Amino acid sequence: MKQIAFIAAIAAIAISLPLVIGESPYFIGILISLLMMAALSSAWNILGGYAGQYSFGHAAYFGAGAYTTLILLTLYNLNPLLCMAMGVVVASIIALITGSIVFRLRGHYFGLASIAVAEVVRLSVLNFEFTGGAQGILLSDVVLWDLDLNSKIPFYYGMLLVLAVTLAITAYLRKSKTGYYLQAIREDQDAASSLGINISFYKNKALLISAALTSVLGSLYGLYIRFIDTSAVLDLRLSIEIILTAIIGGVGTLWGPVVGALLLVPLAEMLRSNFFGDMLINAGLVSETSGVGMFLKDNLAHAHVLVYGIITVLCILYLPKGVLGLFRRKK
């Protein structure tokens, strides 16, 4: 009961948030990033957290969704939802090829191969002509029903919906045969195998679910941002951010990725907008024209990757189970 009330409260807040903060495109934009990162990290968590197979190349599935959708839209002007479905097909094909080859091996091979596959996808997209190459793809206009797609609001609810679906799938999986099998594989592959678990089948199943959800998010992002290139949707940096969000929140837990996104996305935004530098200057602690002030103004905004790194190291040292691990009672 407590749990249902908790979820209902969160859902109510999430649904009413745009009404409360009004139409401020800036804040809605941050919230969309937040929901997207929470959903991406949750989708990754099915494979990385529950099955223990760390993918360092989830950008490939995100990019597959974004590119497939935007290419089909610009060329044939199909229904965006149909384009999204085609994105899932493309991402699933990439996932199946990767998984069926690499999951025969144990240990860290999947992690390594996932980087390789993502780079192959990125370089292919960069060099093909139909993908727009280095110029990327610009989408001029999207029509879906009579939604106002120039507003950010539909995308806020779109991301929220995908996040809710991803969390629902995770919640269902972890109490099902598949979920227990994935955790068994994570804990001990030999033991799992001797208990009747077809290891490669279940790893592929987890990868497929994870890749499909990631692809949907990629499509949604493409429709939202309307301009994509390889550095925006296929970059290794994106894959790493997805993992860090899960690690900092709590790998292999339902809410960990959401907590991670709640912490990291606003933090990244504050750093990017030089919130901390401005705060020091406005508080009169540092003069804007002094050497330190100039340094902060010039450099702190670019430091968010550095700060991510520091937080991750601290997390691994002091919170190996993520922020959520703090609140979990020991059994």
Next chain:
Amino acid sequence: MIQHLLHISHVSKHFGGNVAVSDVSFSVEEKQIFGLIGPNGAGKTTLFNCITGFFPATSGDVIFDNKKINTLRPDQVCKLGMARTWQRVKPLGSLTVLENVMVGAFSVTSSTREAEAIAQEQLKVVGLSDYTTKSAGSLPIGLKKKLELARVLATRPKMLLLDEICGGLNHTETDTILDIIRSIRKKGATIIFIEHDMKAVTSICDQIVVLNSGEKLAEGTPAEITNNPDVIAAYLGGGHHA
């Protein structure tokens, strides 16, 4: 007619130039408790790995329940009704005791509720009902061994391969495990038992095969084995615990 549940026919396993198991044959009858003994490095665990699909045998056949199983994967072997435990226990550490056993039970049902019921039932059999919500990694070794047993029992096996299930246990714990094994046999399962503890082996087994340096040295009843001069020389020479 005697029904052979498992038939091992001229099985060899080579690792490069190393011969771990060499031309071993024997048959296990239904509802037997069958002992597999031998000094360290005799090839007992390797033979288990060949039988259960972890390493395919280099040559020879493994026939279980009238099916040739040499080329099957471990999970397929398990689905046919052959389950094993591990010499070095392999608990699913971050899962609870109950969840560990449920993982075994999922090989016979897809419903979480049924799996939980089967798991509770098997935890009762091995006497772990008080520990269901403990994390498996936190159990002491004696209870981990019982957990291994409950987990394989939950797969409803026709045949159980127990790899040193009493290893590292004290006398009381060993006796409890042996009682559990007897009760499992009464319910109709066949058991192959790798063990170092000679007292445990001779007290419980109907038939014993002795391996030495990968080869079959002797086969017979516990009385025949303990009186066999070759076995005494190879294995029992140093006293009861080789």
